[in-house]
Amino acid sequence: MLPYLLPSLLGLLLYTLGANTSAIQHVSRQTCQSTGTHCPPGTLIVGSNSKKASHKTLQSAINSLPHDASPQTILILEGVYTEQVNVTRAGPITILGQTSNSKDATKNRVTITWKAGNRDSTGNFDNVYSSVMVVAPTLESSLTGSGTTGWPVPEDTPFGNRDFRVYNVDFVNTWADYSDGPAHALSLSRANGGFYYCGFYSYQDTIYIGKLGNAYFYSSIIAGQTDFLYGFGTAWIQSSAIQLRGCGGGITAWKGTNTTTPNKYGVYIVDSDVRAANSSIAPDIKGKCALGRPWNSQHRSIFARSYEDGSIKPQGYVDWIVSGVPRYERGVTLMAEYRVYGPGVNETARIEGGVTDVLGPREWEKFSTPQKVFGDTRWVDWSAVQGRN
Numbered sequence: 001m002l003p004y005l006l007p008s009l010l011g012l013l014l015y016t017l018g019a020n021t022s023a024i025q026h027v028s029r030q031t032c033q034s035t036g037t038h039c040p041p042g043t044l045i046v047g048s049n050s051k052k053a054s055h056k057t058l059q060s061a062i063n064s065l066p067h068d069a070s071p072q073t074i075l076i077l078e079g080v081y082t083e084q085v086n087v088t089r090a091g092p093i094t095i096l097g098q099t100s101n102s103k104d105a106t107k108n109r110v111t112i113t114w115k116a117g118n119r120d121s122t123g124n125f126d127n128v129y130s131s132v133m134v135v136a137p138t139l140e141s142s143l144t145g146s147g148t149t150g151w152p153v154p155e156d157t158p159f160g161n162r163d164f165r166v167y168n169v170d171f172v173n174t175w176a177d178y179s180d181g182p183a184h185a186l187s188l189s190r191a192n193g194g195f196y197y198c199g200f201y202s203y204q205d206t207i208y209i210g211k212l213g214n215a216y217f218y219s220s221i222i223a224g225q226t227d228f229l230y231g232f233g234t235a236w237i238q239s240s241a242i243q244l245r246g247c248g249g250g251i252t253a254w255k256g257t258n259t260t261t262p263n264k265y266g267v268y269i270v271d272s273d274v275r276a277a278n279s280s281i282a283p284d285i286k287g288k289c290a291l292g293r294p295w296n297s298q299h300r301s302i303f304a305r306s307y308e309d310g311s312i313k314p315q316g317y318v319d320w321i322v323s324g325v326p327r328y329e330r331g332v333t334l335m336a337e338y339r340v341y342g343p344g345v346n347e348t349a350r351i352e353g354g355v356t357d358v359l360g361p362r363e364w365e366k367f368s369t370p371q372k373v374f375g376d377t378r379w380v381d382w383s384a385v386q387g388r389n
């Protein structure tokens, strides 16, 4: 009997699979990005003038997503999109930029751009309104606020996006071509976001990771001049390029607060390259760029196993003194380096400066992996990081 049954079982199996081809469709990020095929089922396409596109702007595609926990993918066709993007959805979202070089951020062909900055010093206009993209569940959770503890976000605010991923997209704030007030390329709070082969370009406060924000950057480019990595949350920047477009404040300006969960908030720049944005600016900024300054005394930032070019100030980090009160507090503030190398490293001057900690392996150990600083990292695309996709 068996020989007769087998073919019909096989037939049933093939029929079941064939009935919905997406169930057996091979999904490939790189093929989707280069040809628009092999994308996850239901992928929305954004394009400013393509028949294939169902949306003309990224915001319109995001607004059309269901308010549920289903994972959704958006493919953005090559082009420059002038818009501000605001993501409040909690369900997973993957955004892919069209490219045939999906492992090279210098060849990105999708740009989201906006021109806005914040020159207001009265506290009435928040930095968030300058951002090219905001990822946060509510307006309040995304406000920087003022003072050393920032905007008091209501405790019952829900968490926002748990798994937000972007590949090969540049975010460019064109407010000014020098520091002229906060001008975000990205603002992410109360959400988990992974950015792979992306670019973030501005001058001041390029990236803000707000309260309960967790952001992982891989093989990306982050360009700025003043305090351009700042916030209250946690950011891990892996194998990326930090481009100095001038010097002001510091590269990092972090605040720690007691409103964050007990994760290891701070910014970790690992296996990365810190150098002048180009050879014309390099001589102007030689020895002038501080690694960071404490926005409040609980600042935490570590440059680890990274290259530092001659733009870096010999003292490394600097203190931030406001009305005569230094914010640096020994034993509280952590402004550190671990096994950095290159012409920007001067150990004598670091010691003389008195605020830069040079960590040994044992001190680095407790921060040494994204798992240690974030806790849960299921929202990180480890296959991209390991070069498998």
Ligand SMILES: *[C@@H]1O[C@H](CO)[C@@H](O)[C@H](O)[C@H]1NC(C)=O
Pocket (backbone or CB within 6 Å): 019, 020, 021, 022, 023, 041, 042
């Ligand atoms: C196939 O399955 C996917 C995922 O469940 C669904 O979104 C899609 O509508 C289905 N397609 C057809 C033709 O039934």
Ligand SMILES: *[C@@H]1O[C@H](CO)[C@@H](O)[C@H](O)[C@H]1NC(C)=O
Pocket (backbone or CB within 6 Å): 086, 087, 088, 128, 129, 134, 138, 139, 142
């Ligand atoms: C983002 O969208 C939410 C929901 O519509 C809105 O409440 C919030 O004000 C927006 N954020 C910004 C910065 O515009």
Ligand SMILES: *[C@@H]1O[C@H](CO)[C@@H](O)[C@H](O)[C@H]1NC(C)=O
Pocket (backbone or CB within 6 Å): 177, 244, 245, 246, 277, 278, 279, 280, 281
């Ligand atoms: C070099 O970088 C600076 C700072 O961003 C910019 O103003 C200048 O135009 C750049 N020069 C070249 C040749 O790209």
Ligand SMILES: *[C@@H]1O[C@H](CO)[C@@H](O)[C@H](O)[C@H]1NC(C)=O
Pocket (backbone or CB within 6 Å): 148, 149, 256, 257, 258, 296, 298
């Ligand atoms: C955080 O809590 C500690 C211990 O209670 C306190 O010393 C510190 O001032 C608080 N810091 C902020 C920024 O609220």
Ligand SMILES: *[C@@H]1O[C@H](CO)[C@@H](O)[C@H](O)[C@H]1NC(C)=O
Pocket (backbone or CB within 6 Å): 314, 346, 347, 348, 349, 352
């Ligand atoms: C390192 O810093 C010390 C102290 O500030 C200075 O005397 C020395 O010239 C610096 N070395 C280099 C190579 O710049």
